[in-house]
Amino acid sequence: MVHGGRxxxxxxxxxxxxxxxxxxxxxxxxxxxxxxxxxxxxxxxxPEENEIRALEAAAAHTFGARFESYVIAAPGTETLIHMxxxxxxxxxxxxxxxxxxxxAIAWESAGADVESVDTIEALLASDAFDTVVIVNPNNPCxxxxxxxxxxxxxxxxxxxxxxxxxxxxxxxxxxxAASFVHRLPNEGAVILRSFGKTFGLAGLxxxxxxxxxxxxxxxxxxxxxxxxxxASIEIGLRAYGDTGWLTATMARLEEDCSDLDSIIERLGLKxxxxxxxxxxxxxxxxxxxxxxxxxxxxxxxxxxxKPNWLRFGIxxxxxxxxxxxxxxxxxxxxx
Numbered sequence: 371m372v373h374g375g376r377x378x379x380x381x382x383x384x385x386x387x388x389x390x391x392x393x394x395x396x397x398x399x400x401x402x403x404x405x406x407x408x409x410x411x412x413x414x415x416x417p418e419e420n421e422i423r424a425l426e427a428a429a430a431h432t433f434g435a436r437f438e439s440y441v442i443a444a445p446g447t448e449t450l451i452h453m454x455x456x457x458x459x460x461x462x463x464x465x466x467x468x469x470x471x472x473x474a475i476a477w478e479s480a481g482a483d484v485e486s487v488d489t490i491e492a493l494l495a496s497d498a499f500d501t502v503v504i505v506n507p508n509n510p511c512x513x514x515x516x517x518x519x520x521x522x523x524x525x526x527x528x529x530x531x532x533x534x535x536x537x538x539x540x541x542x543x544x545x546x547a548a549s550f551v552h553r554l555p556n557e558g559a560v561i562l563r564s565f566g567k568t569f570g571l572a573g574l575x576x577x578x579x580x581x582x583x584x585x586x587x588x589x590x591x592x593x594x595x596x597x598x599x600x601a602s603i604e605i606g607l608r609a610y611g612d613t614g615w616l617t618a619t620m621a622r623l624e625e626d627c628s629d630l631d632s633i634i635e636r637l638g639l640k641x642x643x644x645x646x647x648x649x650x651x652x653x654x655x656x657x658x659x660x661x662x663x664x665x666x667x668x669x670x671x672x673x674x675x676k677p678n679w680l681r682f683g684i685x686x687x688x689x690x691x692x693x694x695x696x697x698x699x700x701x702x703x704x705x
Contacts, residue, residue, distance in 0.1 A: 401687025402570030412600030447577035455480035460500035511643035528558025
């Protein structure tokens with residue numbers, strides 16, 4: 371599953387495509403949080419520990435964590451994904467698939483034997499794994515694993531000294547009750563949360579790990595004294611305190627998903643899953659459609675191991691992006 375947002379590669383592969391490109395290959399909110407002015411001090415001095423803790427407290431409140439100490443700020447969830455296999459080594463790792471491939475890459479790079487498992491029931495029944503990774507909601511299909519299953523699996527792994535890693539990168543825009551955060555503390559679980567996807571500020575590189583006291587202390591120590599920038603703290607505090615913006619964003623994305631589903635169906639594809647930030651479509655002609663879209667300057671996500679699938683992100687937050695998308699799709703469709 372190749373990362374999205376690679377417009378340089380897309381322009382090289384499809385040099386005749388019209389500009390501007392419409393990038394639907396990521397799951398990042400295309401209407402970012404309005405950052406506003408950033409203080410000069412955020413760039414010129416090292417962050418204070420109490421400022422980092424204030425951001426973690428704001429994130430804890432947003433996530434619904436019972437204790438602020440469970441939340442550890444980090445420079446993006448990608449850093450955490452590659453850090454965890456080295457902090458908590460495992461011989462055999464089970465990953466609930468088909469999912470975001472970076473988890474398998476990280477564990478394999480650390481020397482673990484990684485296996486993709488198709489169902490949560492199979493993971494619950496197996497005693498083969500030291501660590502299990504579940505992306506919830508799943509990327510790219512939006513699958514949600516029920517909390518009792520996650521709780522049972524975390525407890526089972528904890529009894530043998532293992533861990534359940536739950537990647538909740540797309541959870542902010544889902545129903546709050548779906549998050550495993552509410553089941554912490556649990557020394558058998560580490561949860562990952564993203565800031566950039568929901569708030570459309572992926573370049574800020576801000577994410578969080580949530581864990582019980584023992585694992586949380588190990589993660590915090592590995593990140594060091596200044597894991598994030600002063601600008602990340604200032605912007606994060608501002609965004610997490612703006613509940614009105616998040617509420618309005620959820621309402622807008624609901625409408626956007628409905629409009630995007632209609633466009634996908636016009637392309638002869640069937641919507642089979644997704645979240646408020648992306649839709650998963652299926653069709654026998656998916657690979658052909660990927661080529662035709664790219665030739666028209668529309669980049670979506672294709673999957674080598676799932677040739678009948680395409681994932682569509684939400685178009686840009688301004689009406690012009692939608693107008694361009696609709697016009698280019700109209701030209702693709704047979705007359």
